[in-house]
Amino acid sequence: MQTDKVYKCEIINIVELTPLEKLFHIKILDPVEKESFFFRPGQFVMLEVPGFGEFPISISSSAGNKEFIELCIRKAGRGIGAVEVPRGILYHDFKIDKKGKILKANCIIPTTQNNANIHYDLKELIEQQVKRKKSDKDIIRLSEMLVRAYDPCISCSVH
Numbered sequence: 266m267q268t269d270k271v272y273k274c275e276i277i278n279i280v281e282l283t284p285l286e287k288l289f290h291i292k293i294l295d296p297v298e299k300e301s302f303f304f305r306p307g308q309f310v311m312l313e314v315p316g317f318g319e320f321p322i323s324i325s326s327s328a329g330n331k332e333f334i335e336l337c338i339r340k341a342g343r344g345i346g347a348v349e350v351p352r353g354i355l356y357h358d359f360k361i362d363k364k365g366k367i368l369k370a371n372c373i374i375p376t377t378q379n380n381a382n383i384h385y386d387l388k389e390l391i392e393q394q395v396k397r398k399k400s401d402k403d404i405i406r407l408s409e410m411l412v413r414a415y416d417p418c419i420s421c422s423v424h
Contacts, residue, residue, distance in 0.1 A: 272298055277333055285340050285363055288325065290333040304328055312336065319346050340365050352416055353378055379415050386411055 278290040293299035304310075304324050313319040320342075326335035346357045353375025360369040390411055394404045 270298075272302065274334075282337070287338055289336045289338060291336060292333045300331065302331075302334075310334070310336070313346075320344055350375060352376065376415075383412060383415050 273294045274291045275294060276289055277292045280288040280290075282288055293302055305328065309321045309323045311319050312322045322336045322338060324334055325337045326333070340361065340363060343358070343360045345359075348355050354373075355375060356371075356373040358369075358371040358373075359367055362368050387408055390407060391404055394407060399407075
């Protein structure tokens, strides 16, 4: 099995084992990829659910089963995801208890990653413009231009 291969899949069945655990039957959609998919006992896959993140999950099914892959998933735990967005990398990190309640959420957005540089550059710009005896109106206009040059993303910033 290729370690960097992405397989498009669909959930074909969900079996509730306990209130906290479910067994997912996952089918690889491409017939050629499905036939060539191979794993060893104890191996895991990185399961990505768009909008929720990426999780390492141990494969529960027999290596000889070519119809579907079984993944046993518990509700409690931690999920971390990162995605490249137009202004940088957007990170999400959630810790969830056994009842499904989010205990901790940490979102690191691209605008936040650039925030210190924006402040530093604004300070430098304003100091330079004051020395040049620029008007308040000109300093505000130049400051707005500088911030826009970093292209802050309002939709990410309000997470």
